[in-house]
Amino acid sequence: MEKTFLHLLPVSLLFFLFLIPAAHAEEPTPAWQGVVLRVYDGDTLDILKISDGSRHRIRLADIDAPELDQPGGPEAAAHLRAISLWKVVYVEEVGRDRYKRLLAVVSREGAPHTFQRGPQAGRTLVQPAWSLNGNMVRMGHAWT
Numbered sequence: 001m002e003k004t005f006l007h008l009l010p011v012s013l014l015f016f017l018f019l020i021p022a023a024h025a026e027e028p029t030p031a032w033q034g035v036v037l038r039v040y041d042g043d044t045l046d047i048l049k050i051s052d053g054s055r056h057r058i059r060l061a062d063i064d065a066p067e068l069d070q071p072g073g074p075e076a077a078a079h080l081r082a083i084s085l086w087k088v089v090y091v092e093e094v095g096r097d098r099y100k101r102l103l104a105v106v107s108r109e110g111a112p113h114t115f116q117r118g119p120q121a122g123r124t125l126v127q128p129a130w131s132l133n134g135n136m137v138r139m140g141h142a143w144t
Contacts, residue, residue: 031092031120036084036106041068042076042141044101045084047091060133061094061103065142076141083108084132094118107131 034047037055042065047056065080066073084106092105094117105118108130136142 029093029119030123031090034089034091036087036089039077039081039085041065041073042080042136045080045106047089047106049091050088056091057101058091058104058106059097059099059101060136060142061105063133063137063142063144065136072141076136079139079141080132080136083135089132092118092120105131105133 033050034056035050036045037048038046040046043060043063045058045060047058048054049056065076068074068077088109090107090109091102092107093102094105095103097103133142137144
């Protein structure tokens with residue numbers, strides 16, 4: 001009987017070691033509503049989070065737009081400014097980039113929507129009439 005218990009001890013310890021990190025895993029950040037305060041270029045903006053008044057630097061996820069000093073850069077920034085500045089948006093965080101900016105899918109208001117990817121998968125919020133990310137690509141101001 002004691003021999004069986006000693007054989008199970010290492011397996012039990014491994015089991016608990018794998019459970020501890022799962023118990024302390026970060027909760028997914030829910031999508032949140034904000035107002036676009038500033039557009040830096042064709043894929044970076046500042047958004048004021050309505051619920052707590054905090055300001056966040058956001059990089060639009062999964063797209064890349066030219067920098068302001070590159071051909072098409074000023075036009076990309078102007079387009080993003082035209083479709084987003086002072087507008088209410090919904091922010092679905094998907095991670096952070098190497099500069100610690102939030103990566104997010106930023107959407108304008110629309111009908112009910114269930115998120116299909118990221119930490120919010122399966123959560124219903126608001127169906128984007130269109131996302132800023134997708135619009136920038138469709139209008140030729142950014143690429144994926």
